Amino acid sequence: MQADFGRFTHAVMRAAPDSLAAQALRSGPAELQVDIEAVRREEEQYVSVLEKTLGLRVVRLEADEELPDCVFVEDPAVVCGNTALITRPGAPSRRKEVGEVMFAKPVDATPVTATLDAGTPVVATPFFVGLSKRTNRRGAEILADTFQDYAVSTVPVLDTLHLKSFCSMAGPGLIAIGSSEAAQKALKTMQQMSDHKYDKLTVPDDLAANCIYMNLPDKGHVLIHCTPEQFPESAKVFEKLKDHMLIPVPNDEKRKVDGCLTCCSVLINKPSKV
């Protein structure tokens, strides 16, 4: 595990377009109503946490009505260290999102042709790439070629879009994992593949396992996780983490369009010195 794991200085975000409410891709029932205003409220809260609470520099991109899913900036790029892998999102409607994100990222970017949703990999050692309908094996290989310092392992993700839909890093050596069968199965795979022994933080709700860990100079361990309102039981689990600075952030509305906490930003560590 890298010493600077979880250290970020910048966040790239993108405003939600109005088209999100009606046109954004969703795995749930299409008739589910999305309140775009609620989405934007969540967005503001999110930005506020990053900027004001955590002191990150947030780069906000303009919304593009042509790209209803553009708010989920995580998918077009995988960023690790000083390298960003610009992906070719598995959903055709989202591939145009890549361009602007690439320009926005203050890091080296590598274009990719394979299908890969950046939301797929869990950055750990090794990288875990969930093989799903949004990410194929070729994408994982490209990822491996790009981040050659890391081992890349694939994890079959059956039902959900992304591995991150039920799994994320909640700290160094700590995996937050949902309690569904698929999640637990994936966890086993990851544990076997990993060179390190990971502790697991099992939360009752798969979606709640999607959290954002940061390790910031002044704040120590920071964890942005679901709110008690959204996932009461899972929130209790997070609250047991004593060493973390816990910041619940609502994500209820975006969830309707498969939005996760991690989806809404790309975190970058780019110290000013270099």
Add this chain to the structure above:
Amino acid sequence: MTTEVGSEPEVKKEPEKSSEEAQAEQQQQLAEQPAEPSESEPSAAAEPQPTPTDSTKPDNTDQQENAEAEPSSPPPSSGQKKEKGISRFLPPWLKRQKSHSQVEPKESSSPTDTPNQTLTEKQEEEEKEEEEAEAAEEQVGKAPEEAEKRQEEAGPKEEGEAVSPVVEQPAETKEVKAEVKEEVKAEEVQAENNSVGSVETQPAKEEKEGTSAEKKGEKGGEEVQESSVLSPLKLGKKMKIVVCHVTLLDGTQFPCEVEKRAKGQYLFFKVCEHLNLLEKDYFGLSFKDNADQRCWLDPTKEIKRQIRNSQWQFAFNVKFYPPDPSQLTEDITRYLLCLQLRQDVSSGRLPCSFVTHALLGSYTLQAELGDYDPEEQRLDSIADFQFAPSQTKELEEKVVELHKSHRGMTPAQADVQFLENAKKLSMYGVDLHHAKDSEGVDIMLGVCANGLLIYKDRLRINRFAWPKILKISYKRSNFYIKIRPGEAEQFESTVGFKLPNHRAAKRVWKVCVEHHTFFRLTNPEQPTKSKFLTLGSKFRYSGRTQAQTRQASTLIDRPAPYFERTSSKRISRSLDGAPVISVSDHGHMLDSARTPGSGENGHDPALELSSDSKSKLRVQGENIYVRHSNLMLEDLDKTQEDVLKHQASISELKRSFMEAAPEPRPSQWEKRLTGSPATGLRLQAQGSAEDKLNSEINGQPEVIEVVEETVVIEEVVKAAKPKSSAPEVSVTVASSATEEVPEVKEEEEKSASSDSESEEEAEFHPQSPSDSAHHIQEEPEEEQEQSQKAPPTNAEPQQDAEPETTDKVEAVVNQQKEEDEKTPGEETVVAPEDAPNGHHVQDGEEALTSLGAVAEEEEELEPCVVNGDASHAETERVPQVICCSEPPVVKTEMVTISDTFAAQKTEIATKEVPIVHTETKTITYEAAQLDGTGDGEPGVLMTAQTITSESLCTTTTTHITKTLKGGLSETRIEKRIVITGDSDIDHDQALAQAIKEAKEQHPDMSVTRVVVHKETELAEDDD
């Protein structure tokens, strides 16, 4: 002999040569005279005066020689090379003459007084053996041309003898006697003389060796003159010594002269010595085999046998990548690791990202160039460095940019930073091997410190940590791992992988065994006494574990050695055009590309035959590991044994110096030993094993092994306890035994491989088939060699016994004579088997005597020829129906140098060694004799194969010999079944089972003879 003392590492090559030359000269001179007696006498006289006189003599002679004889060959290396080239063309007997050179190395080693002593000591030991062998050869040489054949045979024998001498060491007087005997015998019977020589104690041996060497040299010189037109001196040199070219990590070449029969560790220690490296357990020597696969040189085996037809070209490489380089003790070790990693990175073997390339490159610049200097370091000069397989201007700029930020960092600090970043790379320390999964899909097997990684394309698709792996095995070209059942699973699962060929499978297996032992085991477990089911492959990791080497490293107490950091620039320049960075890199590059796993062929030589995997694997679960560890330990022991031998010999010398009475070693020795890096480490390692058993194990692992093969271990253990006080003796014995044993094993393996080819391996040798082609071709030669060697070995062990029991000695002599008569062809064939067995038996006896208690019960089925193990007499007597040998009671006085190793510091405590009573019963049943051939009939050996397999209580050695007699081809299958175990074991039942199995395996064969040889040893514990 002693002359070498002065020589030491630096001079080594030259001194050796010079010594050889000198010897040759002397020999010539001497040759004119009555030679042997006269020479031997002088040598004997010199003996009491240990090193000093000798050293002076050799030097002078060397100088003279150099000036006179070898004006033409100023640079030793070049001369050596030339010699090599020449040697190739020389007839075998001439090569044997190489023994001269061997003798020389011994001499060099004798100088051990110097700090390097430990290393040299080992070398010396080896050399001694060699010398002894040489001596035998020399004697043979005295004999007419006919003797040549004998000599060849004797060569191996001699080696065995050398071993035996160690046992004898205790008695100084005996040595003298032995010397006298030798002289006489030499005159009378050359072969006998050899044997006698072996019997002699170490000091005596040395002296004898020296004399013998001289004699040899004389003889050799004479022969050379006679045989070849070439100048005697050159011939002598060429004959004996081979120049190894070792590519070091900085890309430079290190030419190193070694005796042709030298073992891998000799060369390795030479290289480490040259590098001033103490933490050498992470490193190894690699070479390219015929298939251009990188193989690790097994330190416990003869170099020549491992490289086979390949050139004597080696590369010094990191073998075990320490997961945390910051725990290395010395900067020089880290530096060498850095060099290796730079190769790995620039060659692409260790993939990393652009940023990492830049970062690592910047640390490289900082370490090699110091702080960034804008005037000196321009981009065009930076381009001379190779930081990545494909290097861009962008990368170079990034490197320079980062370099600027490292200002003030010392080279050592830069190395540390380099390693801290390199170690995080996912492919750091991963040894890749091409393979296919069960479905035929191309994958890569990656062996690393934590376990086994499976890659498909560039993705890691699976990972098996060592704790998850219960068993590692290979069969033919398949490699298997048995996986511990998961929480929810009930059954173990076995995962199989298909490798390109058997050798590749074996390589992976070896690499796994080694990595597991090195990284996973903290302390190799003591070998289980009664349990040694591992007959198949005797291969074991022959080094220390990481835990041990770390412990040893903590004891390193020397000022940080100065070393020069060669700029990788040069290397890169030479390589510029080519992607490969440096010459040394080539190996890696290729390896990485082709043989990612390039495993360790070196191990292969050891014995991994099919059975190995089984045997080791048989153990379930972690136990397996333990066994591995045990195995490992044994190997370690071997190396240690060598050390012990050296020490023992040294100690004896000192004693002889000091006085007849055994005394504790002089403090100087201790200092020297400790001072010398090699000794220090070794000592530490040994020291780690505090228990008597441990000490024994470390010191005498070989012995234990031997015991395992033929004898019941438990008893041995008992013996060991008493010994503990007097470890050295036992150790020495063990070492002797072990040395021989490994060779034998190799032979067996080779033979086994061939067998597999010929036969269906099925039960016994799952793995044997794989080696097929390569082995087969080579095998015949080896076998012959073995056979030649084998008979001698038998004789030798006997010789060893001689001092102890006069009766035995006589018998031995007789046997030897017989053997000599028989020598040619078939008998020789038999010999290989015999040799191992013989070693065991004889060794066992010796060991017993030396060690004290070993109860051996050997049951041998000798369908045809020899199970030499059972008894020398048996082999020789083969045709004869029943042999009941009264169990000889051997009383041996052992001088024990106590705990030199165990104590970490060498202190020699001499103690009266326990008297061991050895009882041997040999019962031979003979059915109608099919072949008288086995014994002495001349046949043409077509093929000889030995297959070894183990079951719980029994060890079965199958030797298949095909001979041509008068146009008839005859196939003999000899099975030697050794049942070892406690008294609890039902030997009869085991024997019956073994016979039954043998019949089942070869239904159309008839059992001609069953020889049951029971050995029970009772050891008295003095302590």
